[in-house]
Amino acid sequence: MNHAVIFGLHSMMPHRFVGPHRIASYLREQGWDVEVVDFASFWTLDQLKELAKSRITSHTKFFGFGAFFGVWNDHIDEFCVWVKQNYPAVNIIYGSHTFPRFDSKGVDYYVVGYGEKAMLELARSFTGNGNKIAFDVRWFGNKKLVVANETYPSFPMNSLRVIYEDRDYIESWEWLTFEFSRGCKFSCKFCNYPILGVKEDHSRTAEDWDYQIRDAYERFGIKHYYVADETPNQDKELLEKYAKIADRFPFELRTHGFIRADLLVTHRDTWDPLIRLGFFGHMYGVETLYKKAGSAIGKGMDPEKIKEGLLAVKKHFNAIRPYRAVMNLICGLPNETKETWEAGVKWSEDEWLQTNEGVGYYALEIPIDPMDAKPSFISSNWKELGYREVESDQPKNSRASKKYAEELLSWENDHMTLKWAVEACNKAYEKNKARMGVSIWHWGDFGLITDNDLNKIQTFSKHQDLSPNGEMELFLQRYINKKLSS
Numbered sequence: 243m244n245h246a247v248i249f250g251l252h253s254m255m256p257h258r259f260v261g262p263h264r265i266a267s268y269l270r271e272q273g274w275d276v277e278v279v280d281f282a283s284f285w286t287l288d289q290l291k292e293l294a295k296s297r298i299t300s301h302t303k304f305f306g307f308g309a310f311f312g313v314w315n316d317h318i319d320e321f322c323v324w325v326k327q328n329y330p331a332v333n334i335i336y337g338s339h340t341f342p343r344f345d346s347k348g349v350d351y352y353v354v355g356y357g358e359k360a361m362l363e364l365a366r367s368f369t370g371n372g373n374k375i376a377f378d379v380r381w382f383g384n385k386k387l388v389v390a391n392e393t394y395p396s397f398p399m400n401s402l403r404v405i406y407e408d409r410d411y412i413e414s415w416e417w418l419t420f421e422f423s424r425g426c427k428f429s430c431k432f433c434n435y436p437i438l439g440v441k442e443d444h445s446r447t448a449e450d451w452d453y454q455i456r457d458a459y460e461r462f463g464i465k466h467y468y469v470a471d472e473t474p475n476q477d478k479e480l481l482e483k484y485a486k487i488a489d490r491f492p493f494e495l496r497t498h499g500f501i502r503a504d505l506l507v508t509h510r511d512t513w514d515p516l517i518r519l520g521f522f523g524h525m526y527g528v529e530t531l532y533k534k535a536g537s538a539i540g541k542g543m544d545p546e547k548i549k550e551g552l553l554a555v556k557k558h559f560n561a562i563r564p565y566r567a568v569m570n571l572i573c574g575l576p577n578e579t580k581e582t583w584e585a586g587v588k589w590s591e592d593e594w595l596q597t598n599e600g601v602g603y604y605a606l607e608i609p610i611d612p613m614d615a616k617p618s619f620i621s622s623n624w625k626e627l628g629y630r631e632v633e634s635d636q637p638k639n640s641r642a643s644k645k646y647a648e649e650l651l652s653w654e655n656d657h658m659t660l661k662w663a664v665e666a667c668n669k670a671y672e673k674n675k676a677r678m679g680v681s682i683w684h685w686g687d688f689g690l691i692t693d694n695d696l697n698k699i700q701t702f703s704k705h706q707d708l709s710p711n712g713e714m715e716l717f718l719q720r721y722i723n724k725k726l727s728s
Contacts, residue, residue: 243274243301245303246277246305246306247277247278247305247306248278248279248307249282249305250262250263250282251308252283252310252313253315256280256281256284256718258281258416259308260404260418260470261308261357262278263410265308265337265358269365270405272365274365278410279293280410280721281722283315284718287320289722290317290318290321294321303333303368304334304335304364304365304368305322305332305333305335306334306335307322308338311339312340312341312342313338314346319347319348321348322334322347323347325348333351333368334348334350335349335351335353336353337353337354337357338354339354340354341354351386351388352386352387352388353388354387354388356390356391357396359396364388376388376393376394397425397437397444398423398442399424399446401447401450402424402446403450403453404419406462409725411725412458412462413717414462416462416464416466417498417685417686419467419468420454422446422451422469422471422480423471425438426440426476427439427441427476427477428473428476429540430539433618435472445480448483448486448487456491459492459493465494465495467495467497468497468683469498469500470499471499474499474500474521475501475505475509475516476502476505478511478512478515481516485514485516485518485519494520495520497523498525499521499523499524499682500527501526503528503552504543504548506526506551506552506555507543507547507551507552508551513558517563520563522559522563522564523565524555524568525682526552526567528541528570528571529575530575530578531549531571531585531586531590532578532582532583532585533545535575535578535582538575539620545586549589549593552567560597566598567599567600568600568602568682569594569600569601569602571586571602571604573605573663573667574653574658575606576628578658580657587666590674595677600678600679600682601678605660605663605664605666606653606660608650609621610649611649611650628656629653630653630655631653632653690714
């Protein structure tokens with residue numbers, strides 16, 4: 243049987259990044275033996291080498307590296323070079339939703355986007371049974387990069403099943419990840435998500451989702467999930483389809499993810515299926531509390547209705563089960579002034595941050611990298627929207643300066659500058675950080691400490707040590723030791 247190993251790369255706390263497991267599950271359905279190695283960013287180079295020596299055989303066709311938001315680091319790069327030097331027959335593939343910003347001597351192929359079908363084509367080519375691969379030469383010349391969403395689109399797919407194996411050594415307190423669907427029916431002007439304006443059904447079957455959730459519960463005791471969808475509440479029928487399944491689970495499901503706030507406020511009939519799905523962790527991309535700025539980016543709902551509605555959501559959901567929500571605001575959107583931004587911040591302080599919720603304050607970033615395959619409306623029309631390019635105020639040798647010179651616009655408009663926006667966001671965050679609870683993305687980390695006592699998690703500060711007694715380090719070491727000894 244053809245064999246492969248896929249490593250999961252994540253730069254933050256040790257989460258099981260779902261991408262490698264989804265690719266592995268898909269390739270196993272095609273007859274491959276694929277093992278996933280999680281938390282690879284936290285392994286030492288010697289540990290990675292030891293694992294490779296124990297895994298590589300004449301049947302090993304590739305090592306894959308699934309990266310969360312383009313993660314890469316020096317010791318992973320050194321590992322890849324070592325593999326190529328010692329096992330030249332093993333192909334090395336890097337995969338992520340973001341385009342690579344590095345040219346590794348150890349990486350043979352880069353895959354960008356939803357990669358199931360692209361990875362299958364590459365895998366077949368390694369066995370001599372595949373078709374000619376469609377490469378894009380814009381990034382690395384003769385380096386082989388596959389833009390999967392364009393040449394091998396993996397959407398829509400009736401099955402988005404992720405099946406974990408015993409050799410994944412999953413513990414019952416962990417939070418895993420699933421998808422309901424791929425694609426968003428909206429086209430917000432600041433967004434560069436690659437599948438926008440979707441009209442048809444891109445969701446998986448209810449049976450497919452049921453199988454995945456039941457399997458993880460019955461074998462590992464998993465009850466908690468992050469939802470990977472960009473806009474899971476875009477369609478009531480979609481929510482109801484899965485809520486009917488959740489009604490029959492022999493446990494209480496808990497889910498966290500993105501929720502579009504204006505839809506939630508407008509469509510109160512979606513609250514019930516969300517509650518039945520255990521969707522009590524919400525990340526709201528409110529972006530602005532000024533109507534003219536919201537209208538400019540395709541979010542024109544009256545801010546007063548948004549404010550009133552979200553406070554009602556918070557009251558309603560909290561009365562049923564522990565609820566956590568984070569509201570994101572972007573400083574510098576078209577038509578936003580210093581005064582309207584500060585008014586929005588004040589409302590977040592006076593009303594939203596009263597019950598341990600959170601706010602993300604972000605300065606507007608305008609990507610202008612000519613290699614960006616899917617620029618947002620703002621990125622394509624920033625001049626027409628009143629933005630002007632100015633010299634970056636970052637130190638000439640800083641990473642931030644390089645970023646703004648090569649990837650992002652250093653901007654000003656008639657109302658503010660990027661520098662002012664950055665400083666305003668930092669000021670708001672520093673003033674309010676002590677009042678913010680645990681981010682919805684970090685409840686899994688606290689679950690390890692509190693044995694998933696969700697009420698206790700509510701009381702933790704975001705800035706407390708996530709593992710005061712070394713729990714996370716012990717978990718990682720348990721996992722690594724089991725992998726090396728298996």
